[in-house]
Amino acid sequence: MAQSLCRMEAFLLDLNRKILARTNNQELLIEFSQMQNDEERVIFALQRMIKYKMNLNYESLHKNSEKSIQLKAQGNKLFIGGWDYKAVVKYTESIAYATKSSEELALTYANRSAALFRIEKYQDCINDIDRALSLVYPDKLKIKLYERKGLCLTALGKPDAEASFKKALEWLDKMSLDEDKTKKLKIQLNKFISAPCVNVEIQAESAKYELPEFETPNSEVPCASDAVVIKYTPELGRHVVATRxxxxxxxxxxxxxxAMFLMPENVYTHCSKCLQVSMAMTPCNYCVNAMYCSQACKEQAWEEYHEIECAIIGPLLMSGFNMLGLFSMRLAILATQKGKYLDKLKKQLEEIDNHKDPRTKGFSADGKLHSDQYGSIYSLVTNTQKRSAQDLLDRAFKAAYITYILSRESNIFGEKLMLDCDVLAKNAAATFVGGLILKHQQIIPSNVRVFSELRGVEDYENGAAAMPFYSLFNHSCDSSVTRSVQKDHIILYAMYPIEKGEQIYDNYGVHYALSERSKRQKKLLEQFYFKCNCEPCTNDWPVYNKIRSYQAQLLTQHVKNRLKQILRNHTRYIDLAYERKTDQDPNMLNNLLRMIEEVYELVKRPCVELNNVVETVKHYYALQGKRFDVPLKPYEK
Structure with a gap:
């Protein structure tokens, strides 16, 4: 990856060198600054790319049997060493590179099934066995798969186990094995048939999360409760306030x-469509950059966007583009419905651009902010006027480069356009899409939130999510809400008591307890273009290890005694949360929330005990959401 990162950097460095050789860079920036919108900026970039004779060649990674075999061998080595989970990931990478319907693909599915069996992922193991058997799989090895499938079905308590063991016997009779080995295998299989039992525990199905139904839905935001409302002021922009x-x-x-986008480094552990952890993924039939947890996710991704992306992601990754560039393209593909919606979309976006009320900008015709409508994304803040000309120019060149590859490797513009950049700059469809890509490169840094999961005791970022409503919350270094990822929805919980009329704050990734004010302010100014005036910044609250206990605050002894009584069970709740035994106390969550409410009223913030209770509640919510329980220990034979 380091090599590919250098390629894009080299492209921009070479471009700047050529600009300086022919003109003053400041003159170019002044000329660029006169561009009125993102489409004009992309046209400018396309024209300059051909004017300065930039090298626009690109490479990609493709299905490769030799590489697939090498990766499978690495997986085998890990499996022999007992590192089953690591073997699964390496086998998955091998599957990505294997050619469609090949024997090599079948063999790797079978190998992965063996590793999945050892970590007791029985349904995933069965899925891989079925995939292997549906392809060109050697007859002499089928007995192993049917036996393993029977053991999985037995472990899951399924009645089909006997049929699988009988199928293994059928293949045994067709094989030319020595008499002793055949006899031993028959005895073993017949034993399973007569009394199928293995020394494993039946896996419990994970509880299904039910989305909350609000008694009184929000009249303007379908995904929200009526406890919140969107407000607007010139100073605060759009923000969210409590109605009660x-x-x-x-x-x-x-x-x-x-829309969601998986970080490229997670492609062999998470589904590229739903971002769920999966240990038995299937690959895109054509590229090596997308894996899916199910056929349904695979087909849905192809229908929505991957048909266009498939041949583009590889060249962009090889050219050094990160998630920002890739996600900006994804949003453009979704917005235009793979290029089929251009004229209608242009008209819709013109209406949004001309909308007079900044509070309701991007709302649909029914007067609501719908999370599944592109207008809700398009209307989000870009901070264009606050960006430097150089920043915008670099983004414009990246958007132009993406547009160039899109035109050559996809049919988003009706057909593949093998055009030079100066001709492409005159293609209305191409420049419109390029302008959207550039706009998204400005929207994403200021609005998109990470899509995370619990891994061990830490939150782990595995992707990004574009969420129109959550993007409207302003920042505080001590936010009043927390988010929990529940499959494909993100639930927003209040963490503190919030009064009617009070603004509700989210956190943009910098918490006062984790970093000093100067560092927080620097990051917020660089990425979000504002100076933070939240209470922790205004009063320069200390980082965690310097936050005082309520015992050190100027409180009466009566209040301190009361706080001690309120917090009496907190240590036990911490242990339950971090040992993942929250089900041992069904009242745990309600008791913790009551602690927050009562302590909040009695102490002066910041207070270390209040922080600790809040963090315990956050961990509780994280345990109910997306988790990645990685079996890192080697298999004990």
Whole structure:
């Protein structure tokens, strides 16, 4: 990856060198600054790319049997060493590179099934066995697969186990094995048939999360409760305010992202469509950059966007593009419905651009902010006027480069356009899409939130989600809400008591307890273009290890005694949360939320005990959401 990162950097460096050789860079920036919109900026970039004779050649990674075999061998080595989970990931990478319907693909599915069996992922193991048997799989090895499938079905308590063992016997009779080995195998299989039992525990199905239903839905935001409302002022922009008193733990919204994007480094552990952890993924039939947890996700991704992306992601990754560039393209593909919606979309976006009320900008014709409508994304803040000309120019060149590859490797513009950049700059469809890509490169840094999961005791970022409503919350270094990822929805919980009329704050990734004010302010100014005036910044609250206990605050002894009584069970709840035994106390969550409410009223913030209770509640919610329980220990034979 380091090599590919250098390629894009080299492209921009070479471009700047050529610009300086022919003109003053400041003159170019002044000329660029006169561009009125993102489409004009992309046209400018396309024209300059051909003017300065830039090298626009690109490479990609393709299905490769030799590489697939090498990766499978690495997986075999890990499996022999007992590192089953690591073997699964390596086998998955091998599957990505294997050619469609090949024997090599079948063999790798079978090998992965063996590793999945050892980590007791029985249904995943069965899925891989079925995939292997549906392809060209050697007859002499089928007995192993049918036996393994029978053991999985037995472990799951399924009645089909006997049929699988009988199928293994059929293949045994067709094989030319020595008499002793055949006899031993028959005895073993017949034993399974007569009394199928293995020394494993039956896997419990994970509980299905039910999305909250609000008694009184929000009249303007379908995904939200009526406890919140969108407001606007010139100073604060769009922001969210409480319509009534809100208690800790109250669910304020359950938003399904308009779009999600998996971080490229997670492609062999998570589904490229739903971002769920999967240990038995299937690959895209054509590229090596997308894996799916199910056929349904695979077909849905192809229908929505991957048909266009398939041949583009590889060249962009090889050219050094990160998630920002890739996600900006994804949003353009979705917005235009793979290029089929250009004229209608242009008209819709013109209406949004001309909309007079900044509060309702991007709302649909029914007067609501719908999370599944592109207009809700398009209307989000870009900070274009606050960006430097150089920043915008670099983004414009990247958007132009993406547009160039899109035109050559996809049919988003009706057909593949093998055009030079100066001709492409005159193609209305191409420049419109390029302008959208550039706009998204400005929207994403200021609005898109990470899509995370619990891994061990830490939150792990595995992708990004574009969520129109959550993007409207302003930042505080001590946010009043927390988010929990529940499959394809993100639930927003109140963490503190919030009074009617009070602004509700999210956090943009910098918490006062984790970093000093100067570092927080620097990051917020660089990425979001504002100076933070939240309470922790205004009063320069200390980082975690310097936060005082309530015992050190100027409180009466009566209040301190009361706080001690309120917090008496907190240590036990911490242990239950971090040992993942929260089900041992069904009242745990309600008791913790009551602690927050009562302590909040009695202490002066910041207070270390209040912080600790809040973090315990956050961990509780994380345990109910997406988790990645990685079996890193080697298999004990």
């Amino acid at each position: 008193k809100i208690r800790p733990g109250e669910i304020l919204a359950a938003e399904k992202p308009f």
